[in-house]
Amino acid sequence: MPALAQESIVFGVHSKTAPLEWRNNGVDQGFNIELIDRIGQLMDKRILVRRKSFQQLVKDVHNPDSDIDVIAVVSPVNLDRKLSQSDPIYATHAKAYTLQGKALINSWADLIGKRVAIKKGAFVDVYLSGYPQQFERIDVDLYETGFQRLINNEVDVVIAESFVARRLLPLYPSVRSSSDALIYGAFNFVCNGKKSALMDQINDALRQLKLSGEYDKLVNKWFGTGREKVDLTSTQQRMFWLAILISIISAMGMIYTGFISVSLHKRKKALDAELMQRRRVEAEISALSKQFQSVLDGMPHGVTIVNQAMQRLWSNDNNIHLLVSPEFRYIDNHPFQLKSAVLDTLSDQHSLTADMVYQQQYWQLQIHPIAHDQVVVLLEESTEQHRLRHANEEASRLASLGELSAGIAHEINNPTGLIVHAIALFSAAMKDLTPAAQHYIKVNPFWQIAGLEPVKAMDELAQSCDTINEGAQRISRIVNDLKRYALPHLASENTAVSLNEVVQVALRLTANQTKTHEVIIELNSPTPMVMGDAQQLHQVLINLIQNACHACPSHTGRLYIQTHLTAQHAKISISDNGCGMDSATLKRITEPFFTTRRTEGGTGLGLSVCSRIIKAHNAEMQIHSSQGKGTQINLIFPLFQ
Known part of the structure; x- marks a missing residue:
């Protein structure tokens, strides 16, 4: 057993x-x-x-x-x-x-x-x-x-x-x-x-x-199409064959017996019974055929059978209008003619597969010969696959842009370093020249530097040196942040990351977007520490800050960015007073390619990538939003031990 x-x-x-x-x-x-x-x-x-x-x-x-x-x-x-x-x-x-x-x-x-x-x-x-x-x-x-x-x-x-x-x-x-x-x-x-x-x-x-x-x-x-499966029980089958047998016996009795009236009566009863049986079976077959047709009609893809004379033999009527629409074209924008495509397929007896475009949708068209004068035409929407290919190409372009940005950042760092070094020399020289200038004023009271009194000119020069040094240091910080952001991701290089530093880096890289909004920062002390990839966390926060800026009106928008620390968790909170989202948008906000800014160039990949990165860090992204009342997003991380 x-x-x-x-x-x-x-x-x-x-x-x-x-x-x-x-x-x-x-x-x-x-x-x-x-x-x-x-x-x-x-x-x-x-x-x-x-x-x-x-x-x-x-x-x-x-x-x-x-x-x-x-x-x-x-x-x-x-x-x-x-x-x-x-x-x-x-x-x-x-x-x-x-x-x-x-x-x-x-x-x-x-x-x-x-x-x-x-x-x-x-x-x-x-x-x-x-x-x-x-x-x-x-x-x-x-x-x-x-x-x-x-x-x-x-x-x-x-x-x-x-x-x-x-x-x-x-x-x-x-x-x-x-x-x-x-x-x-x-x-x-x-x-x-x-x-x-x-x-x-x-x-x-x-x-x-x-x-x-x-x-x-x-x-x-x-x-299969054209084959109907009827669940006939064994009793029904025996009754069916018994009715046929009675019909044969009745016919023989009519020939070999003299009781013509009785034979006719029996034959009438047998024929009536057979007719009722046939009608019942035909009704069941008709009902099952309609049900199978409803299944075929419920398929999302279009299926149509046409012959050489362009007669439509059968169709589930899904998207059939595309085949005759002048807007239904090959992806290279060449016009599509169903008749010529069908005739070419029948002539060559080879299937045709082509990518098509209709308005803002993409479709895959297949035409297969199924007889010497018939073809089956299949239509399947491929908009999402096309967008995915486009997204992959966009990701490749962005990778190239990242490499280019890293190279440009390196090139900017060199002259910036020279500026910092030169300003340090100028500042030291100004300190040494100040006593000499004061002494020379006594010798020549009317002496001017660049059209200014010597004391005021020396103060202006000192202040200019400090301003140039501060600007150069700021350029250096932005370039370093950009270089770190452009580095390739290495999943094995997770380290202890300061959430306060993540916020500060993201704000420096989004300074151009936030300059027309009021930004309120509250950073926890001590800084919350998490285990993760700083580059990826920069990417998440930059994306969320940019989304908040898009949602807020210029000059009246407010962004609140906070870090928190509890006994078990570390948290970043980003909230705004923007337009907010309705419940339908909120349900789909992390879906790939879903965006409410398609006409403004949005790809719908930002929050999807953010969600993936947060999950990879064993963290949670909570989104709370009400239409007209703004949005709050909380990033909750397990605390670094």
């Missing part, structure tokens, strides 16, 4: 929904079951299917001693479960369901104040844990329980996963789909965290199936 357990993977199943997982004639079948069985063959392990309730499976997969190794669940596309999980298996979505006659649900805002049924532990529940909503949540154990409570007027809306809802809707005719997809999800295999090695093997096998094309064959088998 122990040897058998080592060579087996127990796959937990709870679903009754075709084509994913269900049982027909006592045989477990479906896409997930066939996929995990093929993965087991590649891993040289036997797959054992075990059916339990959904709640029990979720409990088992969190228990390292459970007899369940792997289950298939849905996770929101933008959230990961805390369990060890595989690559995405197949897409799905959840949407709202209400009673017939109720208003449609167009967005989450339409759910405010309503009683909404949520299945506990399902992917809708996982998604909402990160996105609190303003409705009354009613937890249920099954989506079917939610539908029952909907009929009993105990809830107003049920948010259910689409594959399950397809099975339930025929059982609850008073319930209808009342929204487009609210949440997109993906099926994944998950297992307990202690079995992460097993999940690594499953992922390797899954990727091997994808690379070999077997995964695509399975998807086409169970979900």
Whole structure:
């Protein structure tokens, strides 16, 4: 028995929904079951299917001693479960369901104040844990329980996963789909965290199936366009064939018996039964076809099939308008003609892949021949990828600029050093010449220096020497700060850093931006010390000071910069009286490429880089802002011991 357990993977199943997982004639079948069985063959392990309730499976997969190794669940596309999980298996979505006659649900805002049924532990529940909503949540154990409570007027809306809802809707005719997809999800295999090695093997096998094309064959088998999967039970199949057999017997009885009227009556009954069966099957096929069409329509990418005569054979209608828009052009600004592109693809029988631009968006266009006179046209937005490439190029340019700045700083340091040295000589000479000047005044009372009385001229010269020396020292400090800022980052060179010095360096490098604002500085004594990279912390504070200056009005803006020290933490606080941010902006402020200053040249990378640097220092960045009331940002560091 122990040897058998080592060579087996127990796959937990709870679903009754075709084509994913269900049982027909006592045989477990479906896409997930066939996929995990093929993965087991590649891993040289036997797959054992075990059916339990959904709640029990979720409990088992969190228990390292459970007899369940792997289950298939849905996770929101933008959230990961805390369990060890595989690559995405197949897409799905959840949407709202209400009673017939109720208003449609167009967005989450339409759910405010309503009683909404949520299945506990399902992917809708996982998604909402990160996105609190303003409705009354009613937890249920099954989506079917939610539908029952909907009929009993105990809830107003049920948010259910689409594959399950397809099975339930025929059982609850008073319930209808009342929204487009609210949440997109993906099926994944998950297992307990202690079995992460097993999940690594499953992922390797899954990727091997994808690379070999077997995964695509399975998807086409169970979900492919033009193939509808109807869950016919064994009883229905036997009744169908029995009806055909009765029909044949009735026809033979009509020929070989003299009881023509009885035979006709039996034949009529058989034909009626067969007609009812056909109508029921056709209705199920039509409903399933519409549901699959809704899944294809819900895909964010455009898919269109056209023939040589430019007739559109099928399309999910996503972004189809781009193909005929004169603003849809190649990235080098050459015009795009769909007809010529299709004809060239069919003529060469080679796929076309091109980067396109439409207004301020970037797209990838693919045209693939699928027959001698048909092509499939795929459209996928690539704006973020384009911006990322642009950001990489910008980072390279900035690196070059840093090297150039370091070189210029070196060149400035040389004449600055000469100035400091010369001024020191002039100051010493002035002290020595002062007695001689006083003596000469007695000899020649009318003697002047540069048109001034000798005493006043000597004072002016001394003051000028001090002013030149102070200016040269300031140039030297700024150049040294610039050289340190331009140094390449070495993660292994973390040292003890003074937060007071970080503030002072950042203020010197942003003096040009802060000169039109009132800046109030409160530095803690003794200075808070942290372990980190001074160059990177300079970069963070410079970025935050510049952002505060942009947010504040000129000449009336105020910036407060403070350092604090507690028993366990050191803190820098930057606050301003600027325009502030609304809650929607505040949620996305650290996302790469998100900026409210796009038209003014903002890239949206500043706070994203700052957030990454702060996390690398095991620190925390807290942002508090109200629109029209200003912003406060706290950088909280673990104290250097």
